[in-house]
Amino acid sequence: MAKLAINGGVPVRTAPFPQWPQGGKAELEQLEKVLKAEQWGTLGNEALAFAEKFAEYNGVKYGIGVNNGTISLELILRGLNIGFGDEVIVPSYTFISTASAVAIAGATPIFADIESGSYNIDPASIEANITPNTKAIIAVHVGGRPCNMDSIMAMAKKHGLYVIEDCAQAHGSEWKGKKVGSIGHAGSFSFQESKNVTSGEGGAIITDDIERFKEFWHFHNSGRAYDLAGEFSGVMLMGTNARMTEWQAAVLTAQLDKLDEQIERRMENVAYLNSKLRQLEFIKLLDTDDNVTKNSYHLFIMKYDSAGLSGIKRERFISTMNAEGIPCSKGYVPLYKMDAFNSPNFRKSTGSGIDYSAIHHENTEKACNEEALWLTGRMLLGTKKDMDDIIEAMEKVQTNLVELI
Numbered sequence: 001m002a003k004l005a006i007n008g009g010v011p012v013r014t015a016p017f018p019q020w021p022q023g024g025k026a027e028l029e030q031l032e033k034v035l036k037a038e039q040w041g042t043l044g045n046e047a048l049a050f051a052e053k054f055a056e057y058n059g060v061k062y063g064i065g066v067n068n069g070t071i072s073l074e075l076i077l078r079g080l081n082i083g084f085g086d087e088v089i090v091p092s093y094t095f096i097s098t099a100s101a102v103a104i105a106g107a108t109p110i111f112a113d114i115e116s117g118s119y120n121i122d123p124a125s126i127e128a129n130i131t132p133n134t135k136a137i138i139a140v141h142v143g144g145r146p147c148n149m150d151s152i153m154a155m156a157k158k159h160g161l162y163v164i165e166d167c168a169q170a171h172g173s174e175w176k177g178k179k180v181g182s183i184g185h186a187g188s189f190s191f192q193e194s195k196n197v198t199s200g201e202g203g204a205i206i207t208d209d210i211e212r213f214k215e216f217w218h219f220h221n222s223g224r225a226y227d228l229a230g231e232f233s234g235v236m237l238m239g240t241n242a243r244m245t246e247w248q249a250a251v252l253t254a255q256l257d258k259l260d261e262q263i264e265r266r267m268e269n270v271a272y273l274n275s276k277l278r279q280l281e282f283i284k285l286l287d288t289d290d291n292v293t294k295n296s297y298h299l300f301i302m303k304y305d306s307a308g309l310s311g312i313k314r315e316r317f318i319s320t321m322n323a324e325g326i327p328c329s330k331g332y333v334p335l336y337k338m339d340a341f342n343s344p345n346f347r348k349s350t351g352s353g354i355d356y357s358a359i360h361h362e363n364t365e366k367a368c369n370e371e372a373l374w375l376t377g378r379m380l381l382g383t384k385k386d387m388d389d390i391i392e393a394m395e396k397v398q399t400n401l402v403e404l405i
């Protein structure tokens with residue numbers, strides 16, 4: 001086969017993968033509607049309608065649109081009265097916001113390891129980290145793949161804990177036919193630019209419980225009670241301003257209409273990729289689980305096994321693939337290694353004296369340092385030919401291995 005592109009050969013492809021975000025006529029019409037309206041922010045028709053539509057899509061009663069998926073986590077924690085002195089268990093394999101939101105709310109993030117087969121938080125590690133101060137678990141559906149919600153909910157019930165689902169990467173994913181975010185006590189979503197439903201920035205909270213909804217509401221609306229009681233007599237509750245703008249909601253309404261079709265396309269492409277990847281010795285797939293009835297695939301995560309490719313390091317494989325025109329990356333570093341959790345400000349806001357640098361989670365370390373290989377969700381919106389190019393590049397690396405040794 002032709003020389004590897006990293007060594008001056010012709011790359012497998014130079015064409016870009018599908019554009020993301022994808023806006024169109026529907027988004028334009030929605031934006032024009034807002035432009036002509038006399039309300040551009042502060043709980044206008046679009047924001048309220050989107051919150052309702054999003055709750056309905058997820059099969060819950062209540063939704064709140066907010067300005068991003070970090071503040072949504074913080075608002076949920078505050079609404080559940082979680083703060084200084086409390087502990088919240090989070091996975092060590094996720095985006096930093098999952099843990100930093102806990103600290104910003106004044107509580108202490110406690111890291112749990114992930115399962116090697118799913119890369120989601122390991123229920124056994126959650127249980128091992130529960131103390132009398134534990135108040136909640138944040139279950140992150142990494143890359144779109146639902147966590148084992150049966151085990152997590154059962155354990156939470158046993159120990160009297162809240163379960164917050166961080167669905168920033170999992171809009172539309174389902175565990176046993178139920179949408180993620182609707183299984184725990186509250187669901188948090190991000191609509192940041194890379195996400196499968198996006199308005200550039202944005203977020204949402206969903207819940208089925210009216211009392212919790214009211215708590216989240218006043219925290220997001222500068223302390224105004226849901227029924228506005230007290231506002232004009234000077235009695236306000238605790239809160240910040242995290243309201244979604246009309247522009248965000250207008251775009252999101254159009255984006256949400258496309259989600260199911262896009263999930264279907266990504267799932268089809270993943271099924272095709274998997275059938276080919278199973279034949280490659282240096283790629284291992286995450287475990288299948290029949291309880292995962294829908295995976296929105298914000299990310300397609302597989303495992304690289306250097307033993308199947310003559311010991312070629314993952315980083316070298318990635319740069320070789322990138323040169324062939326296939327963007328892929330290694331993903332996260334273990335969260336407990338980040339300076340954020342060893343900063344004076346972190347210690348001041350949480351009062352925590354934990355030495356996070358002493359933590360070593362075997363599965364998180366393996367995923368971060370050796371195994372994980374990510375493709376982005378936008379690539380999975382491509383054609384069968386796009387998927388074939390990914391496989392062709394991998395096969396080319398294997399065939400031309402001698403060039404890398």
Ligand SMILES: Cc1ncc(COP(=O)(O)O)c(C=O)c1O
Nearest residue numbers: 068069070095097098168190192
């Ligand atoms: C798992 C997870 N949680 C939270 C967030 C934070 O969302 P946002 O960027 O909208 O604040 C992200 C964003 O990447 C995320 O991936």
